[in-house]
Amino acid sequence: MAIRILNVNEQILSANDKLAESLRSRFKQSGVFVMNLMASPGAGKTSVILRVIESLSDKLKIGVIEGDITSDVDARKIEQANVDVVQINTQGACHLDANMILSAVDSLGLDGRGLVIIENVGNLVCPAEFNLGENMKVMVLSVPEGHDKPLKYPLMFTESKALILNKIDLLPYTDFDVDALKKTVLAMNPLMKIFPVSAKTGEGIAEFTEWLSSKVADVG
Amino acid sequence: MAIRILNVNEQILSANDKLAESLRSRFKQSGVFVMNLMASPGAGKTSVILRVIESLSDKLKIGVIEGDITSDVDARKIEQANVDVVQINTQGACHLDANMILSAVDSLGLDGRGLVIIENVGNLVCPAEFNLGENMKVMVLSVPEGHDKPLKYPLMFTESKALILNKIDLLPYTDFDVDALKKTVLAMNPLMKIFPVSAKTGEGIAEFTEWLSSKVADVG
Numbered sequence: 001m002a003i004r005i006l007n008v009n010e011q012i013l014s015a016n017d018k019l020a021e022s023l024r025s026r027f028k029q030s031g032v033f034v035m036n037l038m039a040s041p042g043a044g045k046t047s048v049i050l051r052v053i054e055s056l057s058d059k060l061k062i063g064v065i066e067g068d069i070t071s072d073v074d075a076r077k078i079e080q081a082n083v084d085v086v087q088i089n090t091q092g093a094c095h096l097d098a099n100m101i102l103s104a105v106d107s108l109g110l111d112g113r114g115l116v117i118i119e120n121v122g123n124l125v126c127p128a129e130f131n132l133g134e135n136m137k138v139m140v141l142s143v144p145e146g147h148d149k150p151l152k153y154p155l156m157f158t159e160s161k162a163l164i165l166n167k168i169d170l171l172p173y174t175d176f177d178v179d180a181l182k183k184t185v186l187a188m189n190p191l192m193k194i195f196p197v198s199a200k201t202g203e204g205i206a207e208f209t210e211w212l213s214s215k216v217a218d219v220g
Numbered sequence: 221m222a223i224r225i226l227n228v229n230e231q232i233l234s235a236n237d238k239l240a241e242s243l244r245s246r247f248k249q250s251g252v253f254v255m256n257l258m259a260s261p262g263a264g265k266t267s268v269i270l271r272v273i274e275s276l277s278d279k280l281k282i283g284v285i286e287g288d289i290t291s292d293v294d295a296r297k298i299e300q301a302n303v304d305v306v307q308i309n310t311q312g313a314c315h316l317d318a319n320m321i322l323s324a325v326d327s328l329g330l331d332g333r334g335l336v337i338i339e340n341v342g343n344l345v346c347p348a349e350f351n352l353g354e355n356m357k358v359m360v361l362s363v364p365e366g367h368d369k370p371l372k373y374p375l376m377f378t379e380s381k382a383l384i385l386n387k388i389d390l391l392p393y394t395d396f397d398v399d400a401l402k403k404t405v406l407a408m409n410p411l412m413k414i415f416p417v418s419a420k421t422g423e424g425i426a427e428f429t430e431w432l433s434s435k436v437a438d439v440g
Contacts, residue, residue: 040365041260041344041365041369041373042369069373069374070371071372073371073372074372094314094343122260122372123314123344123345124260125289125314125341125346126346144363144364145261145262151291151293152261152288152291152294152342153342170364170390170393170394173390
């Protein structure tokens with residue numbers, strides 16, 4: 001009998017991909033555009049989502065799926081913006097997977113929705129490995145994290161369609177080099193759209209939401 | 221025949237704990253104190269280590285083990301401070317484990333060392349689950365990440381003996397509430413030592429390195 005090697009990681013990813021494909025079909029049938037938003041803890045994912053809601057909720061019926069290991073801190077912030085939100089608590093898991101999204105979508109409902117935003121667990125590593133049936137992955141990097149991050153966490157930077165560079169209001173107080181970041185990122189991912197923004201002041205948000213709107217329109 | 225349930229995660233953690241115990245004995249025999257430093261990407265782990273080296277390398281023979289998914293960006297910075305450093309590239313894994321440290325320790329050498337600092341992969345989730353035979357885990361949280369992080373990533377905050385609150389030079393430009401952070405952290409982990417510092421300006425570093433020295437002296 002031949003030796004059987006169980007590569008647990010590959011099995012998990014392959015099972016996830018099958019579920020992600022069924023999610024993808026479901027999103028397509030419902031005509032909803034899904035953005036999977038990823039970043040380190042504290043990079044400002046929730047603040048960016050609140051700015052997107054502010055800009056686009058007149059035009060689109062938005063829904064948000066919040067992923068956290070524990071707590072509903074972020075979901076409460078979204079709820080205050082009068083947008084439907086479902087909180088997933090991963091109970092220790094460091095990323096969302098397609099199975100978690102299946103349950104969340106049932107609870108959120110897709111009828112009439114134009115845009116669903118999934119806020120992944122704060123983590124620059126694991127979330128990039130798991131497809132959630134999304135139309136695109138978008139990442140947030142914040143200025144205080146430093147411009148050397150693409151070299152250290154490459155998968156997130158190659159999987160994402162857009163990079164939101166948040167907290168540019170802090171640029172004067174750090175040695176962050178925007179040009180160096182752009183150069184490194186574009187060498188790894190030449191099609192990456194880069195949006196410097198401040199979710200705090202609102203600077204640069206319009207450029208991102210206009211681009212996001214055009215992506216949603218392409219699908220709808 | 222009874223059903224056999226393979227809980228892969230538990231098996232991995234149990235195998236890791238056995239290796240961590242053998243590492244712990246080895247560190248003890250060599251009289252070396254080992255600190256496992258954990259944080260989000262960009263919180264300033266390497267900058268804190270460089271400040272510790274600056275303060276303590278006259279008194280202690282320090283060694284550093286750098287953990288990154290890929291790249292040797294951080295190891296090069298440590299090397300420039302004339303300290304022995306070994307770079308571990310985890311090839312995608314989101315945390316260091318005891319097996320990786322075993323190889324690194326062989327390469328670094330423990331003879332005559334007073335302090336070994338392990339810089340874990342930038343991640344506020346997974347590293348907290350894996351013992352590396354260290355004397356203590358210490359975490360860095362940086363001001364721009366926000367004071368709500370303990371609620372969202374509790375394990376790291378309960379596993380750590382000390383919390384270095386870095387980038388306090390950015391306090392005037394953020395809405396970070398230091399008192400709220402302290403209150404939340406101490407409710408979860410009443411024995412946590414909290415050190416507000418700026419690795420950039422050097423403020424608060426002496427308090428941390430004095431405390432670290434006393435811990436090293438207890439072991440040596």
